Amino acid sequence: MNTGLAAIDPLPLATRLHALVSVRDVAEALQAAAAGVDTIDLKDPSDGALGGLPLPVIAAIVAALRGWAGDMSVNAISISATVGDWPAAARAAILRRVDRVAACGVDQVKVGTSMHDVDAAVALIDALAAHARSTGIAIVPVLIADDGIASACIAAVRRGGFAAVMLDTADKRGGSLLQRRPAAELAAWVEALRGPGMRVGLAGALMPADIPALRALSPDYAGFRSAVCAGDRRLGLDAGRLAALLVALG
């Protein structure tokens, strides 16, 4: 497939923070890929922090990105997708959705959990770990950190042996994750979660101005949507903001 988009060589990964950018449709996904985003994350930003896209949309974006990578001789393009916003107690439904999203061909399936019901969140994380082991699906738990993260959830993620974990915020209006939570607390979470084979990602209305503090926390990757939209994360990607973000991460 020839999209007509020019490929821009990504900066070497060793020299910049790995960037995850959330997109909502084929056009945005190709725009992000062409700009050099490392992980293209499929999400419906108009449906909250963890809004899930319809399965046919996910499948169409995956097909377009795989075709683009082939046309551009890009060795690998990493694609994640969220399952949508579910209460943690809806474990069976969440696992069914994980299977359906994975079947669309994404590399990682992101599943968020709030801290409102810690017992349900821990049970969900344990169920996700077991499901990942039995199916081979790369599941990434996303811990919603607006009001802190329960230590029991940190422990569950650690024992789950996931390939990656993300911290994110649900409310995008009250500043970035780095403004919402104390630096020492964030550093302790990153340290507690980072383990053999587990990559730690940070997100939550992060802006280019957060990048120095973000670097000090040294996550393995950082996720963005608000920073690459013109004012409202529900609106389309802004090419200038996306390019500036990638430069700032360099």
Ligand SMILES: O=C[C@H](O)COP(=O)(O)O
């Ligand atoms: O997974 C990452 C999020 O989509 C980032 O979105 P945000 O920058 O609006 O918090």
